Amino acid sequence: MKAFYEKDEGFICEHCGKEVSPLGYTSRDHCPFCLYSKHVDIYPGDRENTCKGLLKPIGIEKYKDTYKILYQCISCKEEHKNIMAKDDDYNQILEISKNME
Numbered sequence: 001m002k003a004f005y006e007k008d009e010g011f012i013c014e015h016c017g018k019e020v021s022p023l024g025y026t027s028r029d030h031c032p033f034c035l036y037s038k039h040v041d042i043y044p045g046d047r048e049n050t051c052k053g054l055l056k057p058i059g060i061e062k063y064k065d066t067y068k069i070l071y072q073c074i075s076c077k078e079e080h081k082n083i084m085a086k087d088d089d090y091n092q093i094l095e096i097s098k099n100m101e
Contacts, residue, residue: 007045014038015054023085030055030069032087035096039073039080051076060084060097067093 008022015036022028027045030037037055042048053075061068063083071080084093 003043003046007047023087025086028085029082030057030085030088032085033089033092035069035088035092037069037071037080037082039075039078051078055080057092057096059099060093069093069096 007027009028010021013020013031013036016031016034018033020031035057039051039053039055040047040049051073053073055071055073057069058072059070061070067084068081069084
């Protein structure tokens with residue numbers, strides 16, 4: 001089983017420039033406005049990845065009673081998944097899912 005390090009931190013999104021607050025119930029791992037993330041973890045929350053490229057949202061998949069956002073790193077092309085947060089912009093989720101059709 002993968003290690004999980006809870007890091008619920010706020011940040012300034014490097015893609016859209018908006019200020020992102022901590023999530024409050026689990027680790028914040030992507031921007032709720034544009035849904036971009038940053039390739040900083042090897043295991044969730046460890047901040048040990050040296051890539052540091054932007055993770056572009058490229059798709060959505062059903063996961064239990066929610067969804068996962070599918071990402072591809074702009075720098076190294078590695079693919080990654082993050083669970084959708086409660087405060088994510090649902091219009092952005094819909095837009096990404098349209099691109100999958």
